[in-house]
Amino acid sequence: MEEGEQLRSLMLLVTYLLLKRRRDVNDASAQRRAEIQRRVRHRQYFFQRQRRMLMMMIASGIHSNVRIRTRPWTTTRSTDWWERVVMTEFQPSDWLDKFRMSRDTFFYLCDKLRPRLARQDTSFRLALPVEKRVAVALWRLASNVEYRTISSLFGVGKSTVCRCVRDMCHAIVALLSSIYLRLPGEQELEDSAQLFLSHWGFPHCVAAIGSLHTAIITPSNNASDYANPAGWLSVISQVAVSGRGHFWDVCASFPGGTDPADILQNSSLWATAAEGGLSPSPPPTFMGKSLRYVLLGEACYPLQSWLMKAYPEEKGRRASHATLTEPQRTFNRQLGRALRVSEEALLRLRARWQCLSKRNDCGLDVVPTMILACCILHNVCESHGDTFRPEWKEEVSEAESPQPSHKQLLSTGMDQSNAEEIRHLFCDYFQHNS
Template sequence: MSEQSFIYVCNKLRPALERQHSTFRQCVSLKKRVAIALWKLATGSEYRSVGHLFGVSITTVCRCVQEFCAAAETLLVPEQIRFPDEEKFREMALYIENRWGLPHCVGAIDGSHIPIIAPQHYHTDYFNRKGWHSIILQAVVDGRGQFWNVFAGLPGSLHDARVLRLSTLWELATRGNLFPAHFRTIGTATTCYYVLGDSAYPLQDWLLKPFSDTGRLTAEQQIYNQKFCSTRVVVENAFGRLKGRWRCLLKRNDCDVELVKSMVLTCCALHNLCESHGETYETVLDEPDAEAAAQPPRMAVTQEVGEGRDDVRNALMEHLMINHSFSFD
């Protein structure tokens, strides 16, 4: 993070974090409080190590992190992770179509596990399929890899489709309020905006997924899956950059679950801030989430029958066959 971005964060959170000196003691300065919290989020170091580095007590480090995340949730997250308006949706769709050739697509959705220590209560609920305890971060990103919707805190044992159905994103889609009423005809189908998800998600009018590889896919379906996966990699890369910058999300976090959730949301906002400010990123920090994009899509747990319309996928498949050439070398 550059000095310019650091000063921006300080000024943004000043109303909630700045303290006044008292008669008996001097308070920790605003810049130092922000630096302590950012260092903790960026390294995942123990409170004791951070305290030694900045010359403060463990209690002070803990308080700085808690207050910083609480202030960020109130002042920074709403600014950096905003639901797009109609003009922004058009811009996002145009960017993805120009770069990957998928018309009317406004992003990709996926989930990522954030490691935690086993909670004292209901710890089995947080034990995920990978064999460790976690909470789930569900995020939707645009073509540039910036988050425009995040939902975090549910136990790691839940399936991605279940997390989606419990999120506000699903609620908005159910009410028909997710996207503006802007339709486009693609071949024989008329579609609204949509996002891309892997095979774990249910097929919906607004959520497309690849064809399940049964070993009998047609050439057209293979082309669709190839283009689909090359576009959806943006969300995997976003998770990789998020955890590469803010490594408290990579290591097992020993904080309370509610604080971990607050840290996750804060880090997502800081990710958007760094990306929009053009901060440099060392590729050596990339994490396995980005590598997972190269793996074949997971088989769906739910059946495709009755999930949603399939005419949009078929129309996109025809569109890609007509407008693009592919090589299977």
């Protein structure tokens, strides 16, 4: 009886061991099949990727053979494009065309931004050089092309392109604002006043105020606030431009439907100018009187002792104001001519940096910083004497979103009490010097 029990226990043990061995063999086989399938999928993925890249290169080569090829590197799409082509084969005209600045200015910019843009290598990958990061971001600002196009060109990921643009814009604002976007000193004020008088025929003036509308994608909230007078969605920025065409102050950016007069009154420029911060102490003399330097603005701004605008033009017989006198018409002509300083500066800004002339697909959290960065880059290029190509303006004129015009401010409730007397002094000046 005991032998039977022992035999039964032994059979149960053997059965258990056999079942366990079978299960282990099945598990091992399943793991091997899963690993084989994973490797097959992995190889298929890379095979399909290489096939797509090959087809793109073939299609690009066929397309380039149809056109006249001006450069042997126009169809290059490899990861060494930056090191092998740009750094060795780019001519001065190529630097201007692609990066909107000279090679010397480019490397000057890289040196200035290096403290914020330099990254350390990790055990997984090498850090992108500062020069390549700046080049990726400048290409985006200058052309406004899609991230995937730049990604393919430079051999980096789309997320890397987005990060390069964001990081460089923040670095420019943080490191270069105090140098290239600041209020002027007394000597700069005097130089600007001389330029306004000699080039534009308007005396005792140091800056012109203008507005810039940048087209944006439809925001998720309060989209109607961003509809500007022309009917398209934008953000509006206020700029103050010197007689040299440099930006002294930029206030970016408000919804496109915001009144420019409200932007001005809520900006630091208003407080600075009203307190005499844009004029030396003591004030210079004009027409025999001690008078602070003035700024010029469009008809949508209020008349102030430091801000001159045109007299309202008569529009038909039912106009509520009298016909302008000849001195007043002369004043309007001279002021309109001087306001071309800001118009020309904004045109050159949008022509050099196409991200401001075409619809900007970046988020609203990035657009204001991008506008400030482009204004600073404009001052950098202008200060370094980089060539500006006239054909860039033609690209802006063909843009789908022309700059809207703002309504003329007829109400005198916002005008300063003694501002009309100062405007009359300028009328007397033009009358005596005509």
